[in-house]
Amino acid sequence: MGKKAKKGGGKKGGKGKKGAKKEKKTVNRDEELQNAITNALLCKQNLSLCTRQRDDYRETCQKLASENEKISSSLYQAERDTIDIISLLKREDIQKFKNIRELNKRISELEQITDKEREKIETTYNAKTKTWEDQLAEKEKQVELLQRELHAVKEFRKQKAQLMEEIKDMRNELEQQRNLNTKNKQKMEHKFFVEKMKMENEASQKIAQYAELAQKEAIAGLDETTRKVFRDNVSMSEVMNYHIEENKMLREKNKKLERKIKTINQELEISDLTAREKVSQHQKAKDHIRNLMHEIKTLNNQLKEQKRDNKNERALVLHKSVQQSVSDQADIARLSLQLQRKELEYRRVKTLAKKVVDERAEMERFFIEALDEVAERIKDSRQNYVKSTKTQYHAQMAAAAAGRGAMPSVKTFSKGGYNSTNTVQKDIAEASDWNNVPPNTDISDLTWEQKERVIRLLFAKMNGVDNEQMKVSKPPLPPLASHRIPPEKVRVGASIRTGSGKSVLSEIALLKSQNETPLDSSIFITQETVPT
Template sequence: KYDKIEIPGKLTLSQPCSPFSSCNNFARNDAVCMRCREGMRRAIMPTTKTSKSKREKRGKGKKSSKHEPKADKEPDLETARANAALWELKLKITEQDLSDYRGAHHNMALLNEQLTNQLFRCEQNSVDMTGYWQEEVEAREEKAEDFKALQGEMRKMEENEAQLKEELSDMRKSMDFTQKEHEETLRKTEDRFQRDQASLKKEMRLMCNQEIAKMKLDHHEAIVKMESALTSAFKERDHLNETLKTTIQEAEALKKLTHSLAKEKLSVILEKDMLKATVKKDTAKMEVKEKKLSEVMAKAASLELTLAEISRKSEQQEEKEKRNLVTIQASQVELDKLQKLLAMREKEMQHVKQLAKTIVDKRREVEVFFHEALNHVRQEIVASRLQNKKEALQDYQQKFREATAGMIKFPPIRSVNRSPNYLFTDMEAAAQWSHPPSDEVNMSQLTWEQKEKVLSLLFAKMNGQTV
């Protein structure tokens, strides 16, 4: 947008109204603002001296002839000044544009620096990602090598398993000869096991009786101590419940173990039957396998040892089951007694709660009574004050009538402030306590204000408040 400025002397200047100039009205569509136009006009208009104009008016002929060439030079000066002002404005605009371009260049440099930083970060991230993926590929290759090694080991295991199967078949053939001796030893061990089991049962009964007697004594002492520490009994009850759960879990585990042992025993019996069948079939081949009898005897001895260990473990498990049953029964008895004692304590607590409820109800009734009494006393105070006010007004009106009639003097004016004729002196006197502390006072002798004070003090002391 350009604003055309007309100057005397047929000179026209075109000045752009820049958004970076000091003009605030750049958004207008018609022309430059009046302030910019006035500034241009002041900058371009010539400054004339008053002394020269006065001299020209006085009409001095010689001096006017000398000033004629100066008048011819005035348009040239005006054009020069206009051009100078125009170039100054253009210089200002270019300086402003230069400063703006410098700011934009600075912003672009900052943005370029940010972009280079982002590019460096992206490159660093890409390098890190390539390193990470290389490590992942190496790890996968190591896993593949491990998998190949595992496959080789599996093949070796399969070969060893085939060899073991062959050795087992050979051992079964060699075990046929020693089966009879093994049956005799089994019979002997079963007889010995039954004898030991009977003796263990007797010992366990004796131990159980002794432990029951001890448990009775301990239980009697525990009952005596239980009355002094009920909270510890609750904790012990929780502990006993946990131990009971653990013992039940152990008993279930032992039952599972016994079932597994029974299954193993059945499998051993089946193998024994199979061995008998193989003995009947391969009696002719026994003469060839006499050389391997020594090795088979050694292995049979090891099997006997394992069988003895299995029998010993089964005996220990049976003993543990019996002990667990005894402890479960004893803990159940203690739990029943504790539950009875807990029921008694709960009954006592219910009785105490009922007593507390009755006490609270009575206290509530007393509080309601005190509130009603205080409300009644306050209502009576209000009524008595209204009555006193009414009587005082009637008395005052009567005295005023008598005073206007000339019978007595006018009554004194009673004010609200602290004066001798204060309006509420009677009420304050009624509220004060006039009885000595040693005398007995009847409630009928007190005023309503004193009754209110007594009731509020009683209510505060009943609630434990200090007055």
């Protein structure tokens, strides 16, 4: 009994539990409905908030894109300006260097001309001064000779009285000597005549005596007488010879005295003539000395004037050369200052160009890294797409086999299915197709292949490839992972002509910053950046 009661009680209790469960289920459903409504409201609010955020983000991205476009255009203009400035500065530097070289040549030529002119002037004036010095030395020698002659004339003038007295004394002596000579001559002639007469008388007397004796002795004896006469004749002849020689000697002495008198007279005449000549020579020497002194004065005046002219000419030439050198130095200083300024400008432009080139190289490296990143994303997205489509296809096939759905169309996943109409490779190829892309499309709506083509187009335009060249030659785009360009081979210095498609850079930057998160930006691509 107790057990049955328990059983009954248990059944009733079980029914009560089932009702409670149903009530709980209805309550839970109401709560779930309310929760779903609140969740829907929250989702709606979140959706509206996300849409507002997306709109704000899109506006900010558009602003950033426009700013980026402005910056890129200003960068392009700055590059063009720097290239123009560098070329202009190079041309100006070349012209300045040419001008400096020409000025240096002109300065060297002027220095050579001035040196030659100075040397010519120095040689001419040295020759003139040498000739003048030679003439002056000759004139000094002549003046010295004239001074000596003048001194001799003065000495002669001093000795003239003494010489005149000596001449007078000599004349007196000559007169006295002449008188003495005449007296001696007269005396000697008289003496000679007297002695001659005496000797003649004595001879006649002796002859008479000897004749008488001879007669007497002849009478006495002829032999002895003849001998005596012979002896007497011999002695008389000796006496006669002695007297004749004395007479000759006296005549010779007389002739010598006459000659001496003549020579003395001639000497007196010569001394008179020499005295007159000396007086006339002295007068002429005085006149010549006067003329020479006048000539010396004139030559000294001319020499002084010439020296003054030479000094003035030298000072003028030196002043001109100094002025020329000062002007040349001023020109050189001005040109060197201009050159320094141009060098400073060139350095500034060079640093600016280097900065621009570095920024461009950094941008190109950024493009290459972005292309590598996009290539990796393409590879991952293709693998994910193949995997997801394969799992979805297998799930649809399994559901169709279980009878829960229709049979899906046959899809080929192998790479060799060229004849198939539904292949994964065609889907992948259609991901890079631009035919169905409308204008003003959000870049986040593009596929990774299309983004890669956009980046490549921008990179090609940045490297100077025009749209015409890209239209003419449409090379196939190889996989970027196998054709990676090294950063050192990136062409630097090309002008940037990216158009409005440069806004993709901000998308790439966001892509790199978000790494694996999808892009929610709303950057628009115009038809200019879309490859045809």
